[in-house]
Structures are given as C-alpha cells and as structure tokens.
Amino acid sequence: MNPQFSNKPVKIDIGDGAAIPLKKDSGLFNAWWLTFFGAIGIIIYLCVTKPDPYWRILQFLPDGILVTFQVTILSILLSLVIGLFTGLGRLSRNKVINLIASTYVEVIRGIPLLVQLFYIYYALGRLELFKGLPPMTAAVVAMSICYGAYMGEVFRAGIDSIDKGQAEAARSLGFTRAQTMIYVILPQAWRTILPPVGNEFIALLKDSSLVSILAVSDLLRRGREFASESFLYFETYTMVALVYLVITLFLSKGVSKMEQRLNYYERD
Amino acid sequence: MNATRPIIEIKNVYKFFGQLQALHDVSLSINSGEKVVIIGPSGSGKSTLLRSINRLETIDSGSILVDGKDVNSKVNDINLIRQELGMVFQSFNLFPHKTVIGNLTMAPMKLKKVSELEARTRALSLLDKVGIREKAEVYPAMLSGGQQQRVAIARALAMNPKIMLFDEPTSALDPEMIGEVLDVMVTLAREGMTMVVVTHEMGFAREVADRVIFMDHGQIVETGTPEHFFTSPEHPRTQKFLSQIL
Numbered sequence: 001m002n003p004q005f006s007n008k009p010v011k012i013d014i015g016d017g018a019a020i021p022l023k024k025d026s027g028l029f030n031a032w033w034l035t036f037f038g039a040i041g042i043i044i045y046l047c048v049t050k051p052d053p054y055w056r057i058l059q060f061l062p063d064g065i066l067v068t069f070q071v072t073i074l075s076i077l078l079s080l081v082i083g084l085f086t087g088l089g090r091l092s093r094n095k096v097i098n099l100i101a102s103t104y105v106e107v108i109r110g111i112p113l114l115v116q117l118f119y120i121y122y123a124l125g126r127l128e129l130f131k132g133l134p135p136m137t138a139a140v141v142a143m144s145i146c147y148g149a150y151m152g153e154v155f156r157a158g159i160d161s162i163d164k165g166q167a168e169a170a171r172s173l174g175f176t177r178a179q180t181m182i183y184v185i186l187p188q189a190w191r192t193i194l195p196p197v198g199n200e201f202i203a204l205l206k207d208s209s210l211v212s213i214l215a216v217s218d219l220l221r222r223g224r225e226f227a228s229e230s231f232l233y234f235e236t237y238t239m240v241a242l243v244y245l246v247i248t249l250f251l252s253k254g255v256s257k258m259e260q261r262l263n264y265y266e267r268d
Numbered sequence: 269m270n271a272t273r274p275i276i277e278i279k280n281v282y283k284f285f286g287q288l289q290a291l292h293d294v295s296l297s298i299n300s301g302e303k304v305v306i307i308g309p310s311g312s313g314k315s316t317l318l319r320s321i322n323r324l325e326t327i328d329s330g331s332i333l334v335d336g337k338d339v340n341s342k343v344n345d346i347n348l349i350r351q352e353l354g355m356v357f358q359s360f361n362l363f364p365h366k367t368v369i370g371n372l373t374m375a376p377m378k379l380k381k382v383s384e385l386e387a388r389t390r391a392l393s394l395l396d397k398v399g400i401r402e403k404a405e406v407y408p409a410m411l412s413g414g415q416q417q418r419v420a421i422a423r424a425l426a427m428n429p430k431i432m433l434f435d436e437p438t439s440a441l442d443p444e445m446i447g448e449v450l451d452v453m454v455t456l457a458r459e460g461m462t463m464v465v466v467t468h469e470m471g472f473a474r475e476v477a478d479r480v481i482f483m484d485h486g487q488i489v490e491t492g493t494p495e496h497f498f499t500s501p502e503h504p505r506t507q508k509f510l511s512q513i514l
Contacts, residue, residue, distance in 0.1 A: 166363065
C-alpha cells in the first residue's frame with residue numbers, strides 16, 4: 001500500500017470532444033491514419049483531376065481558416081480564465097460563490113450553443129455600450145462564456161483529482177489556502193487538466209463553425225460565400241468538410257502526443 | 269516567556285465526526301524537549317488528537333495551546349503557528365512535481381523569504397542528516413518508501429519547527445525500511461527536539477519516549493514511562509492492547 005502511487009493522473013472525460021486516438025490503436029493501419037491520409041489524398045486527387053472548381057475552392061478558403069483559428073484560440077484563452085475561476089468557485093467553501101459558479105454552469109450547459117450565440121449577439125447589441133460590437137468580438141465572447149462552463153468542470157475535476165494529503169502537507173508547512181493552490185495543487189493538476197483542455201480546443205474549433213451565422217468570415221462562411229456565387233454547393237462543402245477533418249485530426253494527434261509526454265515524473 | 273510553561277497544552281478537548289465521538293475530554297500537557305509516544309488501537313482517536321494540534325482537524329470544544337497560542341483562536345494566524353509545528357504523515361505526501369531538494373526549499377523560500385542559496389545549503393545539510401544527500405536532484409517517485417519518508421522528515425525540519433508531530437510515520441513502509449526511518453527519528457530525539465509520535469513501534473517508544481500515552485475510544489486511558497507499560501500496565505484495556513502488539 002503506497003499512496004504515492006495513487007497520484008496517477010485521472011483521465012477526465014467531458015463529453016463531446018474530438019476522438020483522441022488511444023495508445024493501443026497505434027498500429028500503421030489505424031482509423032486515425034486512414035482518415036487523415038485518406039482526407040489529404042482525396043483533396044489532392046480532386047485538385048489534380050478537377051482543378052476547376054476544386055483547386056479554386058481550396059484557394060478561396062485559407063482566409064477563413066485563419067479566422068477560424070483566431071476565434072478558436074481567443075475563445076480558448078478566455079474560457080481558460082473563466083474556467084479556472086469557475087472551477088475554483090465550484091470547489092469553494094463559500095456557499096455564495098459556490099452557488100454562483102454552479103448556477104452559471106447549469107444555465108450554460110442547458111442552452112444550445114447556437115441559441116447562446118444568437119442570444120449574446122443580440123442581447124449585447126441592445127446595450128448602448130455594445131452598439132456596433134464587431135461580430136468577431138461577440139462571437140469570441142459567446143464562445144468563451146459557453147466553453148468557460150465546460151472548462152470549469154475540467155478544472156474542478158482536475159483539482160479534485162489531487163490527493164488530499166498534498167493539501168494537508170502544504171498547509172502543515174504553513175502555506176495558506178491560496179498558496180497551497182498556486183504552489184502545490186495547480187502545478188500538479190495541470191497534467192490532468194491539459195489533455196481535456198486540448199480536447200475542448202478541438203471541440204471548440206468545430207463548434208466555431210457556428211459563428212458563421214454572426215457574419216464572421218470563418219472557414220464555413222467562406223465556403224458559403226463561394227457556394228452562393230458559384231452555385232457549386234456540393235463541391236464546396238465537400239472541400240470545407242475535408243479541410244475541417246484534416247485540421248481536427250492533426251490537432252487530436254498533437255493532443256495525444258502531449259498526453260504521453262506529460263507523465264515525465266511518473267515511475268511506471 | 270515563562271520557561272516552565274508547557275509548549276503544548278491540550279485542555280478538555282471534545283471532537284465529533286457526526287455521531288462518532290473521536291475525542292472525549294482529552295487533556296494533555298507536553299513540555300519543551302519532551303518526547304511523547306501515543307499508542308492505541310485504530311479508531312482510538314490518537315491521530316485525530318495529533319492532527320488537532322496543528323488544526324488539520326478542528327475541535328468541537330476545549331482548547332489547544334501551542335507555545336501559549338490558542339490554535340483555534342481567530343486572533344492567532346494559524347499559518348504562523350503551523351510553521352512551528354513540523355508534521356510527518358503516514359503517506360509521506362511529498363510534492364511529486366518537485367525534486368527532493370525542491371520539496372525542502374519551497375516552504376522556507378516562499379514563507380520565510382530565505383534566499384535560494386541559503387535554502388539549498390540548509391536543505392543539503394538536512395539531507396545529509398537523513399542520509400540521502402545523493403538523491404537531492406531526483407523526483408520523489410524515484411525513491412523507496414523509506415527514502416521518501418526521510419525526505420518528508422527533512423522537509424518538515426527545513427522550516428526549523430520547535431515541535432515535530434509524527435502520524436504513524438512507519439505504518440505505510442515495508443518492514444525492511446522501518447529501521448532507517450526510526451534511526452532518523454531517534455537522532456532527532458537525541459538532539460532535544462520536542463516530539464509527539466503516534467506509532468505502534470514499541471521498540472522506538474522504549475528507546476526515546478519520556479512518556480507513553482495509551483488511548484482508547486477517544487480517551488486517554490493510561491499514561492506512564494515506557495518501562496511502566498512494558499512491566500506493569502494497570503488498565504485491562506492497556507494490557508489487552510499490549511498483549512496484541514508485543
């Protein structure tokens with residue numbers, strides 16, 4: 001019985017993220033490999049055999065990819081901040097703070113993201129202060145508020161997964177509650193938190209396609225623009241879907257590599 | 269300061285876990301430099317009593333004074349009181365994200381604003397003392413249980429506490445590693461440290477304890493020298509317990 005070994009990171013599973021490849025699927029012909037190189041292969045094949053319209057579509061999309069990444073990265077950073085405070089709030093012994101944080105999570109999780117996007121966009125628009133708010137800002141705010149709630153759960157679970165003895169050891173040395181969190185708990189919890197955050201990043205990237213309804217020129221919106229001019233709906237959305245797929249699969253590979261690296265001070 | 273005043277004064281302490289009475293009217297005074305060993309069956313309240321001294325457990329009534337300061341009073345900063353009370357846990361609780369020396373230097377640097385050089389020098393001499401200086405730069409997960417516990421003792425000592433509390437420090441160890449941890453504790457006792465030790469190691473009690481306290485059902489049942497416990501324990505419950513562990 002050695003409690004030190006029970007410190008192994010707990011894997012947090014928060015619903016609708018991207019599929020992160022399992023270690024045991026690491027053979028040459030696994031699903032990831034097949035899909036990733038299949039998608040790239042199809043893109044190349046289409047562009048080479050039918051450059052018009054496929055090559056034209058592909059040239060039209062990069063601006064949108066950039067915007068998609070902008071929305072995703074800004075939203076993930078902001079939602080990390082919101083998530084940290086929400087997670088701490090959910091673990092707080094202060095009943096009022098706890099209730100506020102929990103209510104926020106309940107409300108957000110109960111409303112579809114698309115509805116939230118509409119709501120925040122038009123609600124902010126009614127406030128004098130936010131008149132003429134750029135769609136991009138509204139989109140980032142809405143995505144962050146939504147994902148902040150999910151991120152809060154990731155932080156809560158991550159912090160909760162650290163053995164209680166760690167906090168006791170720190171407190172017995174004379175660290176305050178806050179110092180214990182900053183110097184002892186969070187530096188350990190991030191290893192548990194990072195993989196699901198990577199997962200959320202990928203999920204957010206996919207959900208960011210919803211911001212196209214707010215007149216943000218993301219990847220999907222660029223596709224719609226091209227399609228409505230050329231009437232080549234099927235061809236355009238084929239390309240859009242393939243590009244999303246390649247990006248998502250590439251990122252999920254990155255997340256799984258990161259997950260493996262995070263265990264550097266474990267003895268197996 | 270009054271030199272004759274006990275460094276730990278526990279008066280009429282009661283503690284409940286829901287319906288369960290963990291401590292029932294416990295009073296105990298410990299003098300500076302004294303070594304007190306607390307024994308008793310599991311669930312007797314011995315760990316709860318120890319953890320109440322540095323307020324890892326809050327008591328329901330009574331008072332606990334450490335160096336004259338009430339640990340449960342809002343007037344006193346518990347974090348400053350805890351700096352005077354080193355604690356060693358059954359499960360070591362080393363910080364796995366820090367190297368051995370990082371475990372030792374963190375609290376002095378963050379809490380006492382000791383310079384890194386000074387903290388490292390002191391940490392290395394403490395590691396020398398517990399016999400694992402060569403492991404300074406490795407992570408705790410690379411150490412055996414006995415080594416981890418010795419690091420944990422050194423970590424507690426790094427804050428220069430006046431008192432050391434040990435909560436079953438050898439109970440999670442494989443038998444062959446118990447000796448190395450007890451040796452460190454014996455050395456510490458010889459140097460005059462005030463120690464309160466919850467343990468089942470009667471050999472250790474016999475070697476260093478000034479006083480042995482037997483607890484059962486949240487109460488102090490019997491107090492005496494180690495010799496008294498080995499030769500003529502009075503209370504039937506003490507006799508029964510000792511016959512089981514010796």
